[in-house]
Amino acid sequence: MISDFLGGVLILAGAAIIAVAALGLLRLPDPFTRMHAATKAGVLGAGLTMLGVGIALGSIPAVMTGVAGMVFLLATSPLASHALGRAAYISGAPLAPATFTDALAGVLPRNVIDITPGRVVRRSATAAEPRLTAPDAVSPIPFGSGASPMMASTARALAGTAPAPLPMRSITAWLVGGPHQSHATAFALSVGRDTGAAVTGFSAIDSGAADPSGPVPIGGAAWSHWCNDARRQRQRDHAIAALSDFERQAGTNSVGMRHLEDGFDRLIAVAGSSDLTILPALVDSMGEPARFDHEIADRVSLASATPVVRVRHVPQGITQALVIVADTPRCGHLGVAVTRLGLWRDVDFHLLPLGAADGVATVRARETAALMQQHGYTATVLAAHPPALDVWQAQRLVQGYPLVVMARLSNRRGVLAMMRTDLHEIATDQAPLILLP
Amino acid sequence: MSFLGLCLTLAMVLIAGAILAVAWRLLAGPSSADRVIATDMLGLLAIALAALVAGLTGQQAFLDVALGIAVFGFLAAIAFACLLERTSATQEGPR
Missing domain, CATH: 3.40.50.620 (HUPs)
Structure with a gap:
């Protein structure tokens, strides 16, 4: 009778501890804490259950089996939990966000991130050599070798072919x-x-x-x-x-x-x-x-x-692009950025100077257009607009351009920027693609 | 129902709930280390389950089954840990 009582209490205690361990496995934030719950509370619970059943059965061999099971579990669980924790760390299991120090950083090798099993990490080092866009595109200097750059570009312009x-x-x-x-x-x-x-x-x-x-x-x-x-x-x-x-x-x-x-x-x-x-x-x-x-x-x-290209969504096909040329210094890089990228070669670039009709912005827009034309782009300079437009006018200007090239998302900061009146800001709100040099 | 029978039934219910929780962790992951740990825990739950069955049926042989599961669970945990280490090593290469 006393063995029934003792066994029952041990069994119940073991099952309760196992239930708590399973709860921990469910709720704890990262694999390492979950491993703690599973291999400490879980092992104690399973061992107590075995011992309790052995005692409840009453015979000497049953009790000895229960004791042996518990001793075996207690002896092996440190090994198993150590191996599991080490493997989890090496496989790159994420640490809980509350972790502040990673004492093993630099001691053990660690994978980058590991979420789905069986995924193959492709490294850029093993990637195939990228194919070239043009046969003569190997040279890091755009205008060929030998003759001076100006000569080469003029020759190409005369021959009617765009430089590579x-x-x-x-x-x-x-x-x-x-x-x-x-x-x-x-x-x-x-x-x-x-x-x-x-x-x-x-x-x-x-x-x-x-x-x-x-x-x-x-x-x-x-x-x-x-x-x-x-x-x-x-x-x-x-x-x-x-x-x-x-x-x-x-x-x-x-x-x-x-x-x-x-x-x-x-x-x-x-x-x-x-x-x-x-x-x-x-x-x-x-x-x-x-x-x-x-x-x-x-x-x-x-x-x-x-x-930098800021993507809101990918437009269907890019035929026109708006280049907003203001009088800030960064706007001087707009044309260089476009021509260096070499993308969008059959796009109509419309350069919109923001400023007085013959101000800095207009001159810069003309220079940028000239640079882009020399590189084989089609670039036209639109009529100059004052920097402060009303919203509808600005929206009409930006509308229909899938790509906008400009220097910053906005030139203003602080509370006033809540009111979107600047052309930059309207473009930021509307354009699917924005190229920032 | 005797006190022992009540304890055994209650313990069975607790273990069943624990199995559901651990199975959810096994399916949800998210990392493969989580799945391995959940597998290990499932082994421990199977030990408890076999012991409880021994108590319910009065057959002492089920206790030996529990002992066997314990041995194999330990070996499985070590093997899974080695597998996890090795696969991540071949995927990423040593640094």
Whole structure:
């Protein structure tokens, strides 16, 4: 009778501990904490159940089997849990967002990110050599060798053929997430296919933006830590979704991927050494919806010298493009950015000077048009408009252009920027593709 | 129903709920490490289940089954861990 009672209590205790372990497996945030729940509470629960049943059965062999089972489980679970935790770390299982130090960083090799099993990571190092767009596009100097550049371009212009564009070799696609990310990915991959350039997907956790700038940290450090954790978790989720979407869209094409946990600014520097950077619209560096003045596109285009394309969606076919030439210094790079990219060679570029009829902007627009024509583009200068347009006029101007080339998303900051009257801002709201030099 | 029978039935219900939770984790993942850990946990649940069946039927042989599952569960955990390490190593290459 006493053995029945003792056995029953042990069985119930064991089952309850196992239930708690399963709850932990369900609710804990990352594989390592889940491993803790499974291999400590789980092992104790299973062992107690075995022991309890052995005692309840009452015979000496049954009790000994129960004791042996429990001892065996207790002896082996440290080995199993150690092996599982090590394997989880090496396979790159994500750490919970509340993790602040990774003591194994640099000690064990670690995969980049690992969400679906059986996926194949394609590295850009093993990618096939990108094919060239033109036979003579090998030279890094655009106008051939031998004769002076001016002579060569004149000769080509006389012969009626456009000079060969610089081959585009590498494209950076930022994978930050948000509603426009899949369009940006599709655009990056299509440009990569058309030009033969290698496409690399970048994603980074922006720890620099983790200062409690959003909600006021009422309640002190715990609350602000919680806010940061939640933000980092969301950022990881966005990055994971964008990475897997990138892989899915890439299909069998060879693409490269990089994910950095702490290196947003470092990644901007690396992206600056590619030919083109492609970014989704209307998200900030953490994948959260953002207004234009906090957009990742604006931040990256200001920080790197590489042209940036901000994608809202991929237009059907690009036949016309609007180039907004204002009198700010950055607008001087607009024509250079377009001609260096070598994309959109059969597009009609319309240059719109913003300023007085014979002001700086108009002169610059004429010079830019001349440069683009020398490179074989069709460029026409529209009539100059004053910088302050009324909204309807601005919308009419921007309408119908799938591609807009301009220097910044907006020239204004602060509260006044809420009122969208500037042509830049109207274009930011409307254009599907924006090229920022 | 005796006290022991009540305990056994209650324990069965608890284990059944735990199996559902662990199965959800096994299906949902999201990482393969999660799935391996869930598999390991399922082995532990099977041990408890076999022990409970031994208690319910009074057959002592089921306790030996539980012991056998324990041995194989340990080997399976080690093997899965090696597999996870090795596949990730071949996918990404050593740094």
